[in-house]
Amino acid sequence: MKLQAIIKKNSKNIWPKWSIAFKIMPFIILVALLKFLSHKFGLEIMELNSLFTSLVAGTIFLIGFLIKGVLSDYKESEKIPSDLSASMRTLFDDTYTVYKGKNSDAAYKFIEYQRSFIYLLIDWFYKKERTQLILKKISSMNDFFIELDKDGVQPNYIIKMKNEQNSIRKMILRIDTIRATEFVGSAYAIVQAMEFIIILALIIIKIEPFYASLFFTLLVTFLLTYMFLLIRDLDNPFDYSVKGESGTEISLKPLHDLESSLKDFK
Numbered sequence: 001m002k003l004q005a006i007i008k009k010n011s012k013n014i015w016p017k018w019s020i021a022f023k024i025m026p027f028i029i030l031v032a033l034l035k036f037l038s039h040k041f042g043l044e045i046m047e048l049n050s051l052f053t054s055l056v057a058g059t060i061f062l063i064g065f066l067i068k069g070v071l072s073d074y075k076e077s078e079k080i081p082s083d084l085s086a087s088m089r090t091l092f093d094d095t096y097t098v099y100k101g102k103n104s105d106a107a108y109k110f111i112e113y114q115r116s117f118i119y120l121l122i123d124w125f126y127k128k129e130r131t132q133l134i135l136k137k138i139s140s141m142n143d144f145f146i147e148l149d150k151d152g153v154q155p156n157y158i159i160k161m162k163n164e165q166n167s168i169r170k171m172i173l174r175i176d177t178i179r180a181t182e183f184v185g186s187a188y189a190i191v192q193a194m195e196f197i198i199i200l201a202l203i204i205i206k207i208e209p210f211y212a213s214l215f216f217t218l219l220v221t222f223l224l225t226y227m228f229l230l231i232r233d234l235d236n237p238f239d240y241s242v243k244g245e246s247g248t249e250i251s252l253k254p255l256h257d258l259e260s261s262l263k264d265f266k
Contacts, residue, residue: 019246020226020229024225024226027221028218031199031202031218032217034203039213044205046204046205052198055198059191067234074248078250081254084168084254085255085258087167088118088164089261096111098151106144107153110148113141114262120134121255125175125238125255138172182235199217199220230248234248237249240252
């Protein structure tokens, strides 16, 4: 049983790491087939020259430019789930303090509201709920602040909770912007075009011996295609609706932990 568990765990770890490589294997096989046909029917009509190597170098430069820009957004995105969880936890703790201190019915209802909101928020990450609904739910917290004010809760305490409300709203809007915005779409287009030209050129360039030519053709094709798909994947680190929380998607563990801890509230 332990061996089966280890094998199962290892298989789960391998797939996220190599999912892109497995995805492009059919394309690599297609390029290998085209290279064989090109060699067999004498279609290798080009000779390797310095202009071609300059084209490869330029493409690599553009890929470096893209990945640098995408990684900066990705590193920022890594912080958002934990910051979002911290703001929601602080809001919950403040509400719980009011509930215990004043035995406020409004505070208890607000706690229940926050518990339902976390479920709704996780559904939103998986694109099962609309952004406008989430923003509306955040604005609806104002109704509870009004009731807490009527219960005699100190204004500075309510202001503190409203600050957390504002932080949550900002992070939701930031996530929505990251999901909807593609990093420099024209740069993606030129890299795609250059990648296609390089692969096509590798198929029709004559390099002896043939198997060395085939090896370098497949190697360059694999690296360019892999890096392009990796950058596209990194560009939207909140795309849970397709593959869930695997691969390059940002972990939602802080929010799942918060969800579990709120279940224990009584």
